[in-house]
Amino acid sequence: MWTYWAKFTPDMTQLPSLECVTLESWYPSSLAQWLTRRLRGPSNYTPAYQYGSSSDSLWDTSLQYISVSESFWSFSLVQFKKQKLLIELDRYAPDVAELIRTPMEMHYIPLKVALFYLLNPYTVMSCVAKSTCAINNTIIAFFILATIKGSTLLSAVFLALATYQSLYPLTLFAPALLYLLQRQFIPVKLKSKGFWLYTTQYAALYLCSLVVIVCLSFFLLNSWDFIPSVYGFILSVPDLTPNIGLFWYFFAEMFEHFSLFFVCVFQINVFFYTIPLAIKLKEHPIFFLFVQLAIISIFKSYPTVGDVALYMAFLPLWSHLYRFLRNIFILSCVLVVCSLLFPVLWHLWIYAGSANSNFYYAITLTFNVGQILLISDYFYAFLRREYYLTHGLYLTRKDGTEAMLVLK
């Protein structure tokens, strides 16, 4: 596995620098190379037996940084071109110039994404904990990179790898497909032949690579036991070790005869949002991807802080939504305070014995409510900006007074 990654990486670092050669080509690739050297350097002369896993996860993190920041760079460029096109086509209202994102603004997005990911305490924590979440995140980051670069095959393969690892990235199929369709200028219409052709092609690639990986596992183990042990373990939630998610205490306290029903409800809940979101955010697959990643990290059965760090790395990409966010201050305070209280209440429950499980449970609830409200706030802001872009920023009522926007 690792030799495969090592072989694969130089190609990935080469790839964007070839494409970005016209526009400030020095920036992303050189930073990436610098960072690669920087992060790879120590792991070469650290004693492998001592820091083996942590250097692995560092290496993953760096890979992930490279793919995420570079994919966002190319995404920003695409976004800018698209905006320009829409202005030229008169699809935007005339007074929305201040909402348009300029390359100047977007210049630092890759760096911000990198900082958000690498300096995020959650990433640091999951590195220190030697969590396998880093591997998972890397594969998802490669999947995003391949999708944004428009490589159908690689995108399908990485999506299959991510699905193979933890099942939930299955829902990322929809945003990836929408993005690739958009990139190929294929309209998303159910009656269009091209749409179905491309969808079938992508789905076939995805399913084939999934089948190949699963069959490889079968030939490695010579039994199908791994299917219930891996996916059954994810879906039926037998392990109730406390984590930051909603499942552990809920199923520890669940009445036995309702357990199956609620397992089904909670698992369906994760996959439930995909189709409505796909319909609503048909034109904005990357935002869809972000929302879907956030939903996975909130509602997956064994969430970790690494999952939270992954979708938080997207936040700088939506910095232009900041002016429409309603309660970002409160929510960031909630998330920060919860993150600080997690270890405190854990210690009080497990070590000091002066608190009980309800204390820790309360903080997981608050943390998840905070995350949910943060995501829905971003979603709200995104929809609102889209409305302003098409209807003009300064809305007036019929009688000439300033109008209020409401959801109806």
Place this chain on the structure above:
Amino acid sequence: MAGAVAAVLGLLALLGSPGGCWGSAGRPQDSLREELLLSPLPSGDLAATFQFRARWDSALQREGVSHYRLFPKALGQLISKYLVRELHLSLTQGFWRTRTWGQPYLQAPAGAELWVWFQDSVTDVDKAWKELSNVLSGIFCASLNFIDSTNTVTPTASFKPLGLANVTDHHLLRYAVLPREVVCTENLTPWKKLLPCGSKAGLAVLLKAERLFHSSYHSQAVHIRPICRDASCLSVSWELRQTLTVVFDTFTIGQGRRDWSLFKMFSCTITEACPLASESKIYVDISSKNQENELLEVTPPPLSVHEASVQGDRKTYAVYDLLSPLLFNVSRSLNVQLKWKRPQDNLDLSTPVLHAQRYVSGYGLQTGEISTLIYNTHAYRAFPVMLLETVPWYLRLYIHTLVITTKGKENKPSYIHYQPAQDRRRPHLLEMLIQLPANSVTKITIQFERALLKWTEYTPDPNHGFYVSPSVLSALVPGVIAMKAEDVEQSPLFTSLFPSSDGSSYFMRLYTEPLLVNLPTPDFSMPYNVICLTCTVVAVCYGSFYNLLTRTFHVEEPSRGGLAKRLANIIRKVRGVPPL
């Protein structure tokens, strides 16, 4: 062998004992031997070991056997129905302190222990095991029905068949321990009922519950195994051994003196042997380290003295044969007494060759460490020991943290068998063959993590903790003196359960302490609250997304007012006042 049986027959005929049922060939098909061994322990306590052996020269495997005489019918039917090859069940209260009490003849772990070898004709061993444990639960009034896949293991090397067996495929073996089981009168009564004389006559009259459970250690066991019928070993006999070991604290019973008598301990004396028994003997251990000054005195004077080498040591026993007519000539009842001629100040606390202890370390409810210390106090001989650890699944063992150190150096086990646990399905099983160097302490540590269980999976008193069954040490311990192979039928019962392989060492099985481990607990009082609150959080997400997905932005239109306003305007219109 045949001669021995003939001799016994002759003796029976001479004594004019009730004949009972004779086989068609004119010889009894079954026989009963009973025996009581009284041995003062190094600490000053007294151990009393009862053994009752019923032997039946019949092939129980056939379904057709319907006539039972000495062998209990309940167990006989069990063997033929579930095709049991060997069955060993023990119910124990207390812990045998090997360090102060010396090596036990037959130790059992605290709680209930059951291990069964099935015959190779059994197709579904797990089903037979489940049914068998449920039936035994009914017979012995014990919670053996709680034996399920989460506490059953199949050891590969620790438990070999004790009887006649040519099958050693360990898939036919099942082993389970219930360390939480509390043993009391209700378990003793059905055990006594299996005896041919019940508690009416013979040594069993001493088994009074109010005395037996007022003791430091109480262990009762049932061992069923097939044995050779005679020396040529062409046919099989079935042997049922019922053993009961009890340790009395002589200091508290004897008001600070170590003298004891049967009456003091059991509050009754023996008046006769069981009429059905072909042999009924009391052995009193009178061996002392220095033979020249006899410190103790046994009354009444024993009729004979038996010398035997037991557990690698030479022992002298005073023997009272209850079937001998001389014994009850003097007095009607037998009350064996032992008096120490002078008070012993320095108790003979020689440490046994092999002993072990185990404990849990660490703090908090997240992780912990199980440490086992195994002592080999033999001056110059190293020997291997087979260690069996069964750890329930809710303690997640980290096998990479397994460290075995002896004298500061790593000790690599020569055989290791590890079967990882599966949540709610099977426990961890760890078997290791560890070489113990002479005069050494071996420390085995392994770290674990505690799991959070579902609230219905906790025991009624969850903060009391969860018991972890004792680890089992099986070893061939080198003896101090050479032992000579003895005829099994002639030697006392307490020497003949475990087979002795060669003259220089003897088989020994030790159990360590059971562990008590606390697990993190959820709040048992608030399942409704948790369900409500968590569902609310999910609903918050669903609600806000539903809102954003189904609605679109609109400019707020000046509303025509609500229902109240319109009503007010109608009233105003009626009144002739301008509307709002």
